[in-house]
Amino acid sequence: MQSLMVYSTVDGQTLAICQRIKQQLEQAGQSVNLKDVAQVSQVDVNNAEQIIIGASIRYGKHRSALYDFISTHKTSIEGKPNSFFTVNVVARKPEKNTPKTNPYMQKFLVLSQWQPQLLGVFAGKIDYPKYRFFDKFMIRFIMWMTKGPTDTTGTFEFTDWQKVDEFAAQLVQQTSH
Numbered sequence: 001m002q003s004l005m006v007y008s009t010v011d012g013q014t015l016a017i018c019q020r021i022k023q024q025l026e027q028a029g030q031s032v033n034l035k036d037v038a039q040v041s042q043v044d045v046n047n048a049e050q051i052i053i054g055a056s057i058r059y060g061k062h063r064s065a066l067y068d069f070i071s072t073h074k075t076s077i078e079g080k081p082n083s084f085f086t087v088n089v090v091a092r093k094p095e096k097n098t099p100k101t102n103p104y105m106q107k108f109l110v111l112s113q114w115q116p117q118l119l120g121v122f123a124g125k126i127d128y129p130k131y132r133f134f135d136k137f138m139i140r141f142i143m144w145m146t147k148g149p150t151d152t153t154g155t156f157e158f159t160d161w162q163k164v165d166e167f168a169a170q171l172v173q174q175t176s177h
Helices: 013-027 042-047 064-078 103-112 133-145 161-175
Strands: 002-008 031-036 050-056 082-088 118-123 125-127 155-157
Touching (some): 002 064, 050 064, 064 103, 082 103, 118 161
Parallel strands (some): 002 031, 050 082
């Protein structure tokens, strides 16, 4: 099985999640081509037997390159086993960490006009020391508003790695029958 895993990340947490999933798929005997959304070619899409897309949120939005990729390749994606997961800090809240309850997943499904066969929602990471002044200020304000961590000297990882592993196991099942 040749899988194409496409990611859109701002600070690297989505890539880290993709690398974890890639490792699980490879252990199950799959071959995984991991690519940044801006680097994917039509040949990559054509050669894939399965397409997995992971994307992060910044300031309430998925990046435009993600939507461009999906609209360009939608027919090809829909013709193969496909999945999508979003990574956002809102998902740290139990009432917002499923595809049905996560506002960013719901918004994505409407805007992309794509219904992936498998959906995942993972909580992301806040890494204040890595952010530029503006991002640090804005993210801290958002965290203050949503009762999240505001200590700008800290790094706060909310990703549930067991949930990531369960998603990877579902991906293996999706293509094994």
